Amino acid sequence: MARTALIVDDSTSIRQMLGFTLREAGFEVVEGVNGSDALKTLEGKRVDLIITDLNMPVMDGLTFIRAARGRTETKFTPILMLTTETHPEKRQAAKQAGATGWIVKPFQPAQLLQVIGKVLP
Amino acid sequence: MEIDLERFRETFLQEAGEHVAQMVAGLHELAIGDFNMRLLHAVLWKAHSIKGVAATFGLVRITEFTHAMRILLDSMRGGQVQVEKSLIDLLVEAADVLAAMLETARHGRPWPPEAEEMHERLTAARVAGAMAA
Numbered sequence: 001m002a003r004t005a006l007i008v009d010d011s012t013s014i015r016q017m018l019g020f021t022l023r024e025a026g027f028e029v030v031e032g033v034n035g036s037d038a039l040k041t042l043e044g045k046r047v048d049l050i051i052t053d054l055n056m057p058v059m060d061g062l063t064f065i066r067a068a069r070g071r072t073e074t075k076f077t078p079i080l081m082l083t084t085e086t087h088p089e090k091r092q093a094a095k096q097a098g099a100t101g102w103i104v105k106p107f108q109p110a111q112l113l114q115v116i117g118k119v120l121p
Numbered sequence: 122m123e124i125d126l127e128r129f130r131e132t133f134l135q136e137a138g139e140h141v142a143q144m145v146a147g148l149h150e151l152a153i154g155d156f157n158m159r160l161l162h163a164v165l166w167k168a169h170s171i172k173g174v175a176a177t178f179g180l181v182r183i184t185e186f187t188h189a190m191r192i193l194l195d196s197m198r199g200g201q202v203q204v205e206k207s208l209i210d211l212l213v214e215a216a217d218v219l220a221a222m223l224e225t226a227r228h229g230r231p232w233p234p235e236a237e238e239m240h241e242r243l244t245a246a247r248v249a250g251a252m253a254a
Contacts, residue, residue: 010170011133013129014177017177055169057166084172105173106176
């Protein structure tokens with residue numbers, strides 16, 4: 001059975017690229033355009049992986065991750081933050097919020113899939 | 122895995138064009154009205170978004186140009202540079218140049234000759250503003 005990935009980013013082109021990469025790797029993909037939208041997407045749905053941007057309108061990545069970790073269904077789901085931000089304090093904040101890993105944009109598909117391979121059982 | 126980024130390039134350029142239009146609208150509003158931090162943040166956000174995706178597509182000059190806009194806006198937001206109408210006007214000009222750069226990327230038009238100079242002006246404005254603060 002295919003695993004499902006949730007991708008959360010306010011950029012249409014980033015969601016398209018991520019979606020394409022993940023589908024090529026065998027994932028089913030669901031999307032959110034920001035953290036709030038992503039939480040709605042998660043309702044009644046099981047996902048195996050979450051990839052989220054940090055800076056998004058309405059609800060940013062950190063707030064989304066904290067909310068996701070507060071849900072029983074996603075308490076232990078691997079969550080990768082994919083962002084242009086490089087500040088160490090932002091990375092630390094993401095870790096404290098519950099992020100499993102951090103990838104800096106621009107992403108290389110092979111690198112992304114390698115990281116996913118490490119965090120997914 | 123090799124993926125063909127070209128299939129997503131048009132989406133990015135369309136998206137970036139919308140961001141630039143929204144930046145210009147926000148900057149015009151900043152230029153004529155009372156200073157509004159939320160509006161400045163929204164404009165900064167647009168620059169950040171364009172920069173991030175441009176980098177993904179290897180559009181180095183657009184990435185660097187948008188980065189120059191972004192850090193000037195960030196300096197204004199953080200108080201390192203005082204917000205002045207002259208800087209808002211500069212950013213409006215820069216947004217127009219950015220729109221021309223996106224058209225170059227989209228339609229293969231000649232690179233806007235003013236791009237280099239505008240990049241320098243953005244950097245100089247930030248440095249001068251930081252020194253004056």
